Structures are given as structure tokens and as C-alpha cells.
Amino acid sequence: MCPSSRLPTLRARPGSRRIQPSEGEPILEKPPAATQRDTRRLHFDAVIFDHDNTLADATRVGEDLFQPAFDAVLGKVSAQNRADKPYMDKLTRAFAACWFTAFDAVAKSHDFTADMTDAGKKAFTEIQVKKESGYAPYRDAYLVPLIHAHMPCFLVTSGFQKLQESKIDVLGMRPWFDEFIVDRVDVAGASHGKKVVFADIVKRHGFKHERVLVVGDNPVSEIKAGNELGMHTVQVLRPRVEWSNDANAHIFTLAQLWPLIGLGDDAPEPAHK
């Protein structure tokens, strides 16, 4: 018997490529390459998603996960500063900011010394999310692969390579995107900033800037980058995220992307309902 005759047949989406299975492997479907999908009836040609606090709560990795890095930073604080309450309060605020903003940006904006920054970076470089941590995406994240079936999707995240990759792998999200890019801050000179990364995506795939939708939480990161490039920016107002007037639109759930993209009035319900 031919191997494929024993396997369930999946209906291919128009334009999708069927990957022929070898013996014992399931039939897989892969979305067409980013520039091949027909998005003419939609309002956008591609979506660029942020990860932390957009698709998953950054603190769900477990609040102890970053402690080795915070301890490393603290180890470089002078005795004089340790005794200075306003200084230590500012440092506490800096650590809290690390759940929303990449460490190097926090270090810069909170005036960390070079020693503090280096010690924190070194510790962060080794931190990874473990499968058993209970890390999970927001409940509406199941909508991302459904959007991906219609149009190219990209995931662009800033941070430490190992940490960000471990998050995506624990959540099994890689197949949801045409590309997953970490703007890595752990190697000197490797970080280009999201504006450069977004511009590169647009150039390589031949998108028009105004036909790219940027979805994220952070007004000084992906929202700023998208605005500067003339993209349409949407801020997701997750818990603890403050409304920013800089975004072109605001949503509370990814379901609100459906009418915005032109996919219909209502997003599909989760499959288990």
C-alpha cells in the first residue's frame, strides 16, 4: 500500500504546498511563502507580531526566572548605593521594567554602570524557560495560526537569544510564522532595533509599508518602529499595559484583529469550545 493512502487526507488551502510524506510520517501542510498568498481582498499584506505581553504574559515564565540576573546586577552595586534608599527604589523599578522591555534598554534608561549591565547580560544569556514552568500563551493566541493561514506573519522579539527561543519552543509557536527573528541583545553589536528588522522584512518580501500591520504592546519598541516606517500600528492592551496615543488603533483581544484585517466580523471560536 502506498504510504499516503493510509494517512488522513487534509484539504490543501488554495495555493498551499503539500509536502509529500515519507513512510510513517503524517501529511504536513505548509503555508505558501510569504509573498505568494493572495491578500488582495484584505486590508493588509502581512502582520508583524511582538511576543512578550502581546502573545504571552512575560511574567508567566515564573517571577524567579530572572532572579539570577537581578542578583548579578545587585552584586555590582556599590555599598554606598546599596545604603541609598532612592537609588535602591529606582533599581527595583528597573527590575520590574525588565518584564516589559529588553534588559539593555532598561539598563540604559535606568543609568546602570557598565559593570552592572555586563553582569546582568552575562546572567541573562544563560536563562531559558523550561517546559515544566507552566509557561503558556494568552488564551486568544490560537488565532495567530488562523491569521497565518490567510497572510504572512512574522514574529519579531527583542531580548536574549536563548531565552526568547526557549519561550517560542516551549509554546510550539515556530510553525505559526513565516519568520521568527530575535533582535538579540546578548552579543555586542548584534542588536539593530526593531525599525531596522521591520524594514528588512519589508524589503526582502516586497511588501508596501502601509500594507503591513504591526501588533504589539510597547509604544517605544514595535509601535514606534512601525510608526516611523509608515506601517499601521495596533497596541494590544494586555493587563498592566498602559494605553499609548502613539498607536493607530487599540485592541483588548486578538479577536478584534478580524474586522481590522478584513477577515470578517467575528474571529473563529477556539476549537475545544
Ligand SMILES: [Mg+2]
Ligand atoms: Mg512586548
